[in-house]
Amino acid sequence: MSDKTIRVGRQTAEDAHKTKTDILNGAFELFSTKGFDSTSIRQIGNHAGVSHSTIQHHFGSKLDIWFAIVDRYNAAYITDLNQALEHTTNCDQDSLILFKNAVLVLIKTLFDHPKMLRIICMEYDPDSERAQYLTKSMVPTHQHISTLFTAAKKESKRLEIYNEETFLIALLGLISSPILLTILDNLLPETELNSADFQAKYQRLIMNVLFGEP
Structure with missing residues (x-):
């Protein structure tokens, strides 16, 4: 109470x-x-x-509260993401670099909105009303990222094992691990999971897994 x-x-x-x-x-x-x-x-x-x-x-109702939360906080996430993605568009760069920049933006934005990421990851039933509501709100942004992925895949053998859906699942899974598993705070008491240093190191790990970068 x-x-x-x-x-x-x-x-x-x-x-x-x-x-x-x-x-x-x-x-x-x-x-x-x-x-x-x-x-x-x-x-x-x-x-x-x-x-x-x-x-x-x-x-x-409880569902109306959930919708109101998504409208407010997911809108903030999408706005931050779109604004950051605008700065990754540079016609002088090749498609793979543009896509990597977009992935870095997505990683940072999701780290900046951990509660929203947890809510997204908890909607595991794609047929549920809540999952469909989330998907609809994210379609324009993720379509932009999908376009970059399609172009980048032609330039990277590393990306050949993915399609758009499996790449996004792998990316979200990698990003969400330290955010979802708050029990790590007890297992790793010396690690500040929300610190900029940890997030920078974990970001490099994600890019290494996805793109083979050191």
């Missing part, structure tokens, strides 16, 4: 906005660590310090 005071009754517009934000932040934390199915409205309310009826008033 949260030690926050449960908020009930009428609220000002400012208070209502803060309440909605607290609900989203609390649900985002729970969905990204426990998963959608293992998180209850009661747990969200306890985490945010609000009543069950307050959550229903602002959002209606």
